[in-house]
Amino acid sequence: MMWSRGKICFCNLLAILIVGYVFFGCDTEGNLEPQVAFIKYYGGEGNQEAVDLHVNNDGTIILLGTTTNNGTSNVFLVKTDYNGNTLTTATFGNGADVARDLEPTDDGNFVVLSRFRSQGIDSVKLLKITPDLIKLDSVVDGFAGKDSYPNTVTAIDQAGVRGYVVTGSTTFVEATQNAVRSAMHLRFSETLEEYAGSWKRTHSTSLLNPGVTDIGVRTVSLDATRFYVFGYSNGETQLQSYQQWYYSLNNVGIPGYSDFISSASQDFVSDASSSSTLAFGSISTSETSGSKTLTFSRYPIYTRVENAREEIKELGSPITIKLSAGSSLRNLEAVKIVSKNSGDGYFVVANEIELDDSRNIWAARIDEAGNVIWSATFGAMANDDRAGSVDELPNGRVVVLGTMNLENQDKLALINLSSSGKLKN
Amino acid sequence: MRILLALVCIGCMGVSIRSAAQATDCELVLNQATDEYNAGHFYSISSILTPCMNKFTREQRQRANLLLTQTYLLLDNPEEAEKSYLKLLQANPEFTVDESRDPIDVVYLSKKFTAAPIFSISGKIGMNTSPVQVIRYEYSTGVQSKSKYSLEPGWQVGLGGEWHIRDEISLNAEVNYVASGFKVSKTGFDGDLLESTDRQNWLRVPISLKYSVAEGKYRPYGYVGLSLDLLFKDKAEIITINKSEQDGTSIETVAESPSMDFTYRRNTVNRSFFVGGGIKIKYKLDYVFFDLRYSLGLTNVVNTNTQAEFSDSQDKGDPIYRYWYTDDNFRIDNLAISVGYIRPLYKPRKLKKARTKSLFKKIEKSDDVE
Numbered sequence: 094m095m096w097s098r099g100k101i102c103f104c105n106l107l108a109i110l111i112v113g114y115v116f117f118g119c120d121t122e123g124n125l126e127p128q129v130a131f132i133k134y135y136g137g138e139g140n141q142e143a144v145d146l147h148v149n150n151d152g153t154i155i156l157l158g159t160t161t162n163n164g165t166s167n168v169f170l171v172k173t174d175y176n177g178n179t180l181t182t183a184t185f186g187n188g189a190d191v192a193r194d195l196e197p198t199d200d201g202n203f204v205v206l207s208r209f210r211s212q213g214i215d216s217v218k219l220l221k222i223t224p225d226l227i228k229l230d231s232v233v234d235g236f237a238g239k240d241s242y243p244n245t246v247t248a249i250d251q252a253g254v255r256g257y258v259v260t261g262s263t264t265f266v267e268a269t270q271n272a273v274r275s276a277m278h279l280r281f282s283e284t285l286e287e288y289a290g291s292w293k294r295t296h297s298t299s300l301l302n303p304g305v306t307d308i309g310v311r312t313v314s315l316d317a318t319r320f321y322v323f324g325y326s327n328g329e330t331q332l333q334s335y336q337q338w339y340y341s342l343n344n345v346g347i348p349g350y351s352d353f354i355s356s357a358s359q360d361f362v363s364d365a366s367s368s369s370t371l372a373f374g375s376i377s378t379s380e381t382s383g384s385k386t387l388t389f390s391r392y393p394i395y396t397r398v399e400n401a402r403e404e405i406k407e408l409g410s411p412i413t414i415k416l417s418a419g420s421s422l423r424n425l426e427a428v429k430i431v432s433k434n435s436g437d438g439y440f441v442v443a444n445e446i447e448l449d450d451s452r453n454i455w456a457a458r459i460d461e462a463g464n465v466i467w468s469a470t471f472g473a474m475a476n477d478d479r480a481g482s483v484d485e486l487p488n489g490r491v492v493v494l495g496t497m498n499l500e501n502q503d504k505l506a507l508i509n510l511s512s513s514g515k516l517k518n
Numbered sequence: 519m520r521i522l523l524a525l526v527c528i529g530c531m532g533v534s535i536r537s538a539a540q541a542t543d544c545e546l547v548l549n550q551a552t553d554e555y556n557a558g559h560f561y562s563i564s565s566i567l568t569p570c571m572n573k574f575t576r577e578q579r580q581r582a583n584l585l586l587t588q589t590y591l592l593l594d595n596p597e598e599a600e601k602s603y604l605k606l607l608q609a610n611p612e613f614t615v616d617e618s619r620d621p622i623d624v625v626y627l628s629k630k631f632t633a634a635p636i637f638s639i640s641g642k643i644g645m646n647t648s649p650v651q652v653i654r655y656e657y658s659t660g661v662q663s664k665s666k667y668s669l670e671p672g673w674q675v676g677l678g679g680e681w682h683i684r685d686e687i688s689l690n691a692e693v694n695y696v697a698s699g700f701k702v703s704k705t706g707f708d709g710d711l712l713e714s715t716d717r718q719n720w721l722r723v724p725i726s727l728k729y730s731v732a733e734g735k736y737r738p739y740g741y742v743g744l745s746l747d748l749l750f751k752d753k754a755e756i757i758t759i760n761k762s763e764q765d766g767t768s769i770e771t772v773a774e775s776p777s778m779d780f781t782y783r784r785n786t787v788n789r790s791f792f793v794g795g796g797i798k799i800k801y802k803l804d805y806v807f808f809d810l811r812y813s814l815g816l817t818n819v820v821n822t823n824t825q826a827e828f829s830d831s832q833d834k835g836d837p838i839y840r841y842w843y844t845d846d847n848f849r850i851d852n853l854a855i856s857v858g859y860i861r862p863l864y865k866p867r868k869l870k871k872a873r874t875k876s877l878f879k880k881i882e883k884s885d886d887v888e
Binding site: 132135136139163497 | 658660761818825847849
């Protein structure tokens with residue numbers, strides 16, 4: 094009897110153990126949620142500085158950076174899949190190229206803008222590549238004997254005539270001007286041929302004040318015949334301080350109306366973008382008494398009827414709003430603004446400056462009025478991490494590109510966030 | 519001081535001399551009682567032994583109570599016989615009657631009793647190592663280079679309780695403190711290396727069903743069970759080696775992290791399934807044992823919610839932002855070897871149902887032979 098009771102007990106316990114095992118189960122890949130949110134690093138030997146990114150319709154992502162190693166610098170490109178896995182990488186340059194901007198073209202390719210230094214002169218270099226990062230063509234341009242500092246490249250389409258406008262500044266100063274640096278815009282055809290005439294020229298805010306510095310940052314298309322160049326200048330204040338500055342270009346690239354916006358002692362525009370709601374948005378770093386804030390300026394576009402039938406789009410006076418990081422003690426340096434693909438508003442990335450002057454990557458989504466919907470900060474304490482760019486994935490998630498200082502090297506960092514800016518699935 | 523030491527020594531000697539004298543005296547008493555028994559003077563035996571009952575050694579008490587058991591059985595006093603036999607078992611819980619030597623009525627009586635332990639307690643200490651079973655690799659670089667895990671030594675200490683369902687089968691419960699670890703290395707960025715040493719502190723509560731051989735000096739055993747594993751502390755140290763070339767010379771730049779708190783990156787409650795076995799070696803009334811156990815981790819140890827979390831705390835470090843470290847999803851197994859000590863809590867008692875069936879069979883068998 095004792096034996097059989099023990100046997101029954103043993104069998105019961107064995108059953109409990111088996112049921113327990115089945116009940117508890119075992120974690121396998123099958124019951125793990127797919128890891129959608131991620132931080133991934135890209136680079137090779139030396140340091141890599143993030144510049145720009147573009148999300149393709151198929152969810153693949155092109156990352157642009159500058160790689161520096163042993164005193165040389167080149168354009169560095171990475172193509173990743175939706176999960177951030179590297180599909181291919183490419184390096185272009187002659188050892189003196191600094192990547193500046195990446196722009197998709199209407200034929201499905203990309204143009205990469207870089208600043209190219211040769212024989213002591215900085216020039217503009219445009220490189221056309223396929224989506225698989227294969228080089229198609231390239232061109233070097235600038236103002237003979239003078240430095241050119243390109244900032245951005247914009248694809249434009251004038252009734253089927255496509256091309257690219259490079260915006261920046263140059264030390265080439267036209268005879269009638271007194272600037273030390275003038276804003277420049279250079280247009281190239283789809284096949285990277287230089288446009289002659291007014292599409293390659295400089296523009297200055299003041300013909301009278303010697304020493305004026307005018308910097309063009311980005312050209313934005315209003316329509317096929319009108320463009321606006323956003324930048325900053327100290328021309329209006331007689332060199333006392335920099336202000337936001339913009340000027341229009343007509344259909345042949347001749348500057349027209351220009352204006353200044355003053356929102357702080359110093360205001361340095363870093364980027365501009367057109368939004369889906371008939372407005373342009375620009376961001377600038379505003380400095381007052383040593384503190385830096387990020388200023389968002391929204392330029393409404395209105396339509397004026399001329400001669401009772403001709404509708405002309407024009408840029409209205411901007412509203413400006415200052416964005417702040419989570420802590421009022423931390424400063425912000427504006428880096429890039431990108432209009433949101435789905436719905437209104439923009440994504441903004443900036444450098445959040447810690448009290449020890451090290452930087453973190455600050456990303457935010459703002460609405461049309463400049464209200465911050467969400468913001469997030471990424472980076473290690475006391476390490477100098479910098480924002481690069483931001484874009485939206487087809488599924489509404491957000492990817493942020495930055496440069497992360499990994500103790501002894503800088504690498505491109507791609508951060509995949511939820512649509513609410515969380516580093517979560 | 520010397521005088522004090524001398525006094526203590528003399529005191530100790532006095533105690534031991536007195537004990538030896540008592541044992542000798544009681545041995546004489548025991549011999550006298552045996553002689554009386556052999557002479558058939560049963561009624562005086564109890565009174566002869568009584569003065570020494572509290573002075574006997576354990577072995578003498580066993581012999582005395584066996585003598586009393588036999589005596590009471592002959593005097594047809596089963597109640598006192600049972601009491602004496604119970605005391606015998608208290609003196610030596612592992613006493614077994616010799617069927618060829620002891621009278622049949624003592625053998626019969628013995629079948630009504632047992633001193634088998636219902637519970638045992640144990641303690642153990644040992645070493646372990648923790649193989650990592652990757653559920654899914656996660657990559658902190660765009661290149662999908664899989665992490666490589668290697669073993670690190672750990673140690674453990676534990677206390678256990680055993681409920682003896684039968685002589686051979688028992689249910690075990692333990693509380694173990696386990697310090698374990700592993701090392702993981704990753705490659706990235708043109709041959710750069712990352713190595714993380716992860717150290718964990720666990721409180722494991724395993725419950726198992728155990729089968730043991732019930733006789734002999736060497737008693738092998740085996741068991742199977744489930745364990746609730748609480749990972750209450752996890753720390754990691756990361757080293758990154760940045761390989762580069764400068765002017766044709768290879769340069770390695772090493773960065774070492776401080777000890778970083780990874781507890782928030784782990785799931786606290788985990789489960790495992792384990793099998794094990796070993797051998798118990800009889801030592802007096804207790805056992806020394808050597809145990810080998812393999813635990814199969816059932817749960818993902820990594821907290822997926824914090825896998826890429828940015829931390830503002832200095833203790834937590836910034837494994838992802840500073841050292842390009844991200845956790846794979848993994849389970850942790852554990853191979854442990856222990857040495858321990860088991861103390862059975864013997865409980866001499868009368869059985870509700872005597873185990874006399876086998877005895878009767880034997881008697882019948884011997885009758886048939888005759």
